[in-house]
Amino acid sequence: MGNKNWKTRAVAAAVMTGLLGFAAHAEDPMAKQDKEAMKQGKQVGEAAAKRVQFVGSLAVFNNRQIELARLAEEQATDPRVKEFATKIRTDHESNNQTLRTWAExxxxxxxxxxxxSTSDMGVGGSGVQQGYDKGMDKAGEKLGKSIDETNKQITELRAKEGPEFDKAFLSRIAEDQKKGNEMLKKGRGEYKNDATFLAILSQTEGVVSGHEKEAKELEKQMKK
Structure with a gap:
């Protein structure tokens, strides 16, 4: 009798396990779809955050060159440096305007x-928002540090006078343009499938390369 009850319970347990397994299997497709949708949403959000951060970094770079150029327009003593500073300012103002139009x-x-200052963009969908929030984590702090560094270097540059200022300005611009080129090349590789954005980056890279070359050439001339 005890053995029979054991067998009955075993069969019942097996049947129950089978039913639970069937129920779980029946729910799997929807659960998998939800998980996949969440995963894809997060990926979209992270990609959006990455794009916003890149655009923000590029804008901060342009703003930095504009501020440095304005200082040189006021303080440089060599007419060639003043003229170069005006060119830098107008070119980077144009770069920012192009970027602003694209962003809008x-x-x-x-x-x-x-x-x-920093960057932001509205996104929708729980997965997308989660991915975006994750991607944007500390992004504002990073850009803020870049702005603080710019302010510090402008203060240091402002303290210089005469030829010393001119040389320091050209050296600063040459180094900045080199870093800008590296950022733009990375962006061209990352967004090579976006024809419009790629064209903006390529055009900006051409301008930045020209500035780097001209800054180095002026440095050489001033050493003679």
Whole structure:
């Protein structure tokens, strides 16, 4: 009798396990779809955050060159340096305007394009928002540090006078343009499938390369 009860319970347990397994299997497709949708949403959000951060970094770079150039327009003593500074300012103002127009068309708000601070963009969907929030974690702090560094270097440069200022300015610009080129090359590789954005990056890279070359050439001339 005890053995029979054991067998009955074993069969019942086996049947119950089978039913639970069937129920779980029946729910799997929807659960998998939800998980996959969440995963894809996060990836979209992270990609959006990465793009916003890149655009913000590029805008901060442009703003930095504009501020340095304005200082040189006021303080440089060599006419060639003053003229070069004006060229840098107008070129980077144009770069920012092009970037701003593109961002507006993408419905992207990048604060560094407006007030020289940080970046943001509205996104929808729980997975997308989670991915975006994760991607943007500490992004504002990173850009803020870059702005603080710019302010520090401008203060240091402002303290210099005469030929010393001119040389320090050209050296600063040459180094900045080199770093800008590296950032743009990385961006061209990352966004090579976005024809419009790629064209903006390529055009900006051409301008930056020209500035780097001209800054180095002026440095050589001033050493003679």
């Amino acid at each position: 068309n993408q419905q992207m708000t990048v604060s560094a394009l407006m007030d020289g």
